[in-house]
Amino acid sequence: xxxxxxxxxxxxxxxxxxxxxxxxxxxxxxxxxxxxxxxxxxxxxxxxxxxxxxxxxxxxxxxxxxxxxxxxxxxxxxxxxxxxxxxxxxxxxxxxxxxxxxxxxxxxxxxxxxxxxxxxxxxxxxxxxxxxxxxxxxxxxxxxxxxxxxxxxxxxxxxxxxxxxxxxxxxxxxxxxxxxxxxxxxxxxxxxxxxxxxxxxxxxxxxxxxxxxxxxxxxxxxxxxxxxxxxxxxxxxxxxxxxxxxxxxxxxxxxxxxxxxxxxxxxxxxxxxxxxxxxxxxxxxxxxxxxxxxxxxxxxxxxxxxxxxxxxxxxxxxxxxxxxxxxxxxxxxxxxxxxxxxxxxxxxxxxxxxxxxxxxxxxxxxxxxxxx
Amino acid sequence: xxxxxxxxxxxxxxxxxxxxxxxxxxxxxxxxxxxxxxxxxxxxxxxxxxxxxxxxxxxxxxxxxxxxxxxxxxxxxxxxxxxxxxxxxxxxxxxxxxxxxxxxxxxxxxxxxxxxxxxxxxxxxxxxxxxxxxxxxxxxxxxxxxxxxxxxxxxxxxxxxxxxxxxxxxxxxxxxxxxxxxxxxxxxxxxxxxxxxxxxxxxxxxxxxxxxxxxxxxxxxxxxxxxxxxxxxxxxxxxxxxxxxxxxxxxxxxxxxxxxxxxxxxxxxxxxxxxxxxxxxxxxxxxxxxxxxxxxxxxxxxxxxxxxxxxxxxxxxxxxxxxxxxxxxxxxxxxxxxxxxxxxxxxxxxxxxxxxxxxxxxxxxxxxxxxx
DNA sequence: TTGTACGCGTTATCAA
DNA sequence: TTGATAACGCGTACAA
Numbered sequence: 200x201x202x203x204x205x206x207x208x209x210x211x212x213x214x215x216x217x218x219x220x221x222x223x224x225x226x227x228x229x230x231x232x233x234x235x236x237x238x239x240x241x242x243x244x245x246x247x248x249x250x251x252x253x254x255x256x257x258x259x260x261x262x263x264x265x266x267x268x269x270x271x272x273x274x275x276x277x278x279x280x281x282x283x284x285x286x287x288x289x290x291x292x293x294x295x296x297x298x299x300x301x302x303x304x305x306x307x308x309x310x311x312x313x314x315x316x317x318x319x320x321x322x323x324x325x326x327x328x329x330x331x332x333x334x335x336x337x338x339x340x341x342x343x344x345x346x347x348x349x350x351x352x353x354x355x356x357x358x359x360x361x362x363x364x365x366x367x368x369x370x371x372x373x374x375x376x377x378x379x380x381x382x383x384x385x386x387x388x389x390x391x392x393x394x395x396x397x398x399x400x401x402x403x404x405x406x407x408x409x410x411x412x413x414x415x416x417x418x419x420x421x422x423x424x425x426x427x428x429x430x431x432x433x434x435x436x437x438x439x440x441x442x443x444x445x446x447x448x449x450x451x452x453x454x455x456x457x458x459x460x461x462x463x464x465x466x467x468x469x470x471x472x473x474x475x476x477x478x479x480x481x482x483x484x485x486x487x488x489x490x491x492x493x494x495x496x497x498x499x500x501x502x503x504x505x506x507x508x509x510x511x512x513x514x515x516x517x518x519x520x521x522x523x524x525x526x527x528x529x530x531x532x533x534x535x536x537x538x539x540x541x542x543x544x545x546x547x548x549x550x551x552x553x554x555x556x557x558x559x560x561x562x563x564x565x566x567x568x569x570x571x
Numbered sequence: 572x573x574x575x576x577x578x579x580x581x582x583x584x585x586x587x588x589x590x591x592x593x594x595x596x597x598x599x600x601x602x603x604x605x606x607x608x609x610x611x612x613x614x615x616x617x618x619x620x621x622x623x624x625x626x627x628x629x630x631x632x633x634x635x636x637x638x639x640x641x642x643x644x645x646x647x648x649x650x651x652x653x654x655x656x657x658x659x660x661x662x663x664x665x666x667x668x669x670x671x672x673x674x675x676x677x678x679x680x681x682x683x684x685x686x687x688x689x690x691x692x693x694x695x696x697x698x699x700x701x702x703x704x705x706x707x708x709x710x711x712x713x714x715x716x717x718x719x720x721x722x723x724x725x726x727x728x729x730x731x732x733x734x735x736x737x738x739x740x741x742x743x744x745x746x747x748x749x750x751x752x753x754x755x756x757x758x759x760x761x762x763x764x765x766x767x768x769x770x771x772x773x774x775x776x777x778x779x780x781x782x783x784x785x786x787x788x789x790x791x792x793x794x795x796x797x798x799x800x801x802x803x804x805x806x807x808x809x810x811x812x813x814x815x816x817x818x819x820x821x822x823x824x825x826x827x828x829x830x831x832x833x834x835x836x837x838x839x840x841x842x843x844x845x846x847x848x849x850x851x852x853x854x855x856x857x858x859x860x861x862x863x864x865x866x867x868x869x870x871x872x873x874x875x876x877x878x879x880x881x882x883x884x885x886x887x888x889x890x891x892x893x894x895x896x897x898x899x900x901x902x903x904x905x906x907x908x909x910x911x912x913x914x915x916x917x918x919x920x921x922x923x924x925x926x927x928x929x930x931x932x933x934x935x936x937x938x939x940x941x942x943x
Numbered sequence: 944t945t946g947t948a949c950g951c952g953t954t955a956t957c958a959a
Numbered sequence: 960t961t962g963a964t965a966a967c968g969c970g971t972a973c974a975a
Contacts, residue, residue, distance in 0.1 A: 233960065251952085284646065296691060300668075301659055443884055587946090626967090628969060630969080946973105
């Protein structure tokens with residue numbers, strides 16, 4: 200165990216004062232320290248393997264260069280962890296480190312978790328959620344704050360909005376629908392998922408609920424409406440987020456009471472599933488019914504979930520959630536704000552909520568509609 | 572923005588000395604501070620909302636009560652993030668906070684990432700990997716260290732082994748096989764995955780590779796051998812980890828050259844897939860072939876992956892990877908070690924590598940073998 | 944029982 | 960161009 204080397208030891212080793220070493224280590228030596236002295240100090244530092252103690256630096260400079268990463272379940276979620284990757288890389292690039300607090304959906308613990316991190320003198324917070332949710336109230340902190348994958352609904356609290364970076368689920372839904380329409384599909388069903396249900400733990404700040412299902416459906420309906428499809432709202436069925444939900448939904452739509460596939464004209468030629476998992480259920484249902492994807496049925500998913508969308512048989516056409524980009528952009532905003540003074544208001548000076556595109560990834564689960 | 576309150580301000584407010592406040596705040600007031608004074612101090616602290624500055628505490632006490640959580644891709648992985656959950660809860664319970672560094676599989680960055688955290692004065696490290704891997708060399712640090720979901724292969728370096736907590740994949744594989752055998756299956760195929768391929772980035776420490784596939788296969792073969800099944804090694808096919816791998820593997824085993832399902836006696840009555848994802852592919856293949864699960868084919872997976880195993884149609888019988896427990900146990904070891912002196916040797920005093928059971932979760936994808 | 948003084952490792956100010 | 964010294968906020972021996 201190599202002992203920790205203090206700055207003072209480097210000074211002694213090089214035969215100079217601590218301030219000289221400090222100036223050199225912080226790069227403020229230009230015009231202050233003779234090059235020869237500088238080199239001697241650097242040599243000593245290297246030889247002793249000196250590493251500045253950032254705890255002491257934080258105390259002295261009143262800046263920790265650490266930010267709190269607070270998440271609801273993201274560190275344990277199937278795929279949204281990419282937000283962490285983006286945030287971490289961006290932070291590391293700029294010399295920041297991440298203090299993690301994941302409430303694992305016990306929202307009432309978030310307040311004390313954030314308080315603990317504040318006690319640790321984090322310079323600001325990134326608050327990220329597993330799925331797109333509307334928060335009824337901002338996370339409880341007075342430190343600089345940026346949201347990722349969530350946003351504060353309603354009117355700005357106290358006149359100051361909380362900056363947020365979220366995916367553009369609505370446009371994603373529209374893109375998915377337009378892709379199918381362009382392929383000639385007209386009998387299209389969307390398997391959606393329930394929207395906002397108000398939730399909140401005791402002592403936790405309230406959230407309004409998952410918002411992405413309805414948004415995707417809204418974009419879907421808009422596209423169908425513009426294409427002149429009659430009564431597109433009826434094409435939306437509210438099922439759920441998971442494989443079994445997609446399976447059940449597809450069965451209900453594709454099969455008759457006898458459990459056999461309906462005749463081609465009576466069943467949809469394409470299904471837009473609200474998640475890749477749901478789409479996996481659809482593909483499974485199609486297989487059970489003897490329907491070939493994409494010949495008999497086109498399927499579009501949403502999320503571009505790792506190890507799923509690309510690996511299905513056939514590989515799934517889907518809308519990619521820009522998780523990594525959300526992490527990067529949100530962290531950039533936060534650090535920019537910290538650099539230029541740190542007041543939350545300055546961060547907000549940009550758009551309060553910024554939407555990132557969900558690009559459509561076309562794979563093999565979609566094909567032209569059968570010609571009538 | 573409520574200004575930060577220092578201990579000195581509390582002292583002034585309560586009309587006492589700083590040391591009195593300090594004694595009370597650290598709980599060392601018994602027999603030192605008059606109860607009345609104590610209450611006055613507590614009242615002032617509450618009123619001013621005083622929070623001890625842990626940066627200053629760390630500097631003074633030379634302990635940060637922070638540990639570095641270093642991961643290869645875990646924060647961004649489909650399911651292994653449960654390790655983080657377990658580690659975080661255990662740490663929080665004991666007043667520790669987590670500094671996150673995720674290399675996102677860029678192993679050459681781990682050394683400098685850990686160095687940065689060491690600079691931040693973390694008291695120790697938890698090193699966790701996404702999948703069970705054998706490391707050729709321990710992560711580069713002299714601080715107390717515990718591994719989760721990975722272990723250092725070969726002889727202990729420098730005479731001191733690195734403590735590790737890993738899943739017992741071998742016993743899991745055995746349990747899966749025994750479950751199928753108990754159901755009367757004899758024609759069982761395992762769809763395994765390739766094992767250790769030596770990897771390493773420039774400057775990164777080498778790892779030997781993923782070890783769980785071969786271990787699961789080894790347990791599987793052992794069970795079959797004990798049951799008297801002939802040539803069980805031939806029952807293992809090396810495919811891959813993902814849905815498409817399982818799909819292809821199942822097709823190869825269940826279907827003939829014409830793409831139709833083989834007659835019952837010529838195909839396996841049960842398939843053990845190396846992961847739940849692979850098992851999903853198997854189920855999909857069975858559906859395409861018109862085979863019913865579990866009537867015509869029993870399927871067992873491995874991992875108990877969230878939002879997958881339980882949500883498949885039918886819900887999947889599988890071996891649960893004890894991710895959360897690994898995080899908890901590994902963190903407990905680390906913190907115990909830190910408490911009792913902190914030398915790595917003391918942590919090792921327990922077993923160097925501890926294997927956690929992978930309990931079999933029986934759901935609906937397995938049933939008795941068809942009677943001959 | 945309370946208060947004083949010093950140290951933790953660093954940076955910033957100011958004098959030499 | 961350098962070096963001594965005072966903070967940063969807290970913990971703790973030791974003196975009062």
